[in-house]
Amino acid sequence: MAAAKKTAPKKIARKKKPAARQTRPAAKKSGARPKTAAVPRAKRSTARRKSGSGALGRFRIPAAARLDLVFQKDYQAREIFDFLRIQTVAELEHFGPEEIIERLTGPMVQTVQRIRKTLALANRHLSKDERFAKAFLAEVKRTQN
Numbered sequence: 001m002a003a004a005k006k007t008a009p010k011k012i013a014r015k016k017k018p019a020a021r022q023t024r025p026a027a028k029k030s031g032a033r034p035k036t037a038a039v040p041r042a043k044r045s046t047a048r049r050k051s052g053s054g055a056l057g058r059f060r061i062p063a064a065a066r067l068d069l070v071f072q073k074d075y076q077a078r079e080i081f082d083f084l085r086i087q088t089v090a091e092l093e094h095f096g097p098e099e100i101i102e103r104l105t106g107p108m109v110q111t112v113q114r115i116r117k118t119l120a121l122a123n124r125h126l127s128k129d130e131r132f133a134k135a136f137l138a139e140v141k142r143t144q145n
Contacts, residue, residue, distance in 0.1 A: 063090035080104065 061070055066087055071077040084103065086092055116132055119125055121140070125133035 061089055063088065063093070065089045067092060 067081045067089065068078055068087070070089065071081070080100065081087070081092070084092075084095070084100070086095075116126060116129060117136055120133035120136040123133075123137075
């Protein structure tokens, strides 16, 4: 037998009335000064101090979080972290994007240069790279003489 669901009664939104300002009664002692009404405090400035997270708000990942767990499904990102020899988010945050790109592309540029020189020594060249091969061979011949 299925039990019937009970529906909660609908809540009616009520308007809040502004609180009436209460004044304190004057002091009954003859030597005491009557208290004045409280002076409203100055509003805080809208500018907030920058926290460690900047304008992004609260951190969603702790600094000690392991990158291989955070980027579990991104194999290429994990390869970059292995290349940089870093393991935590805090270590990753020390790098700028340009610095990462420079560190990654530097070895590739050097490798391509070695390929070009090796091909030139074998009287070969990459596509549209004959000028480099001729210049490199001429430089090698000058240094040998």
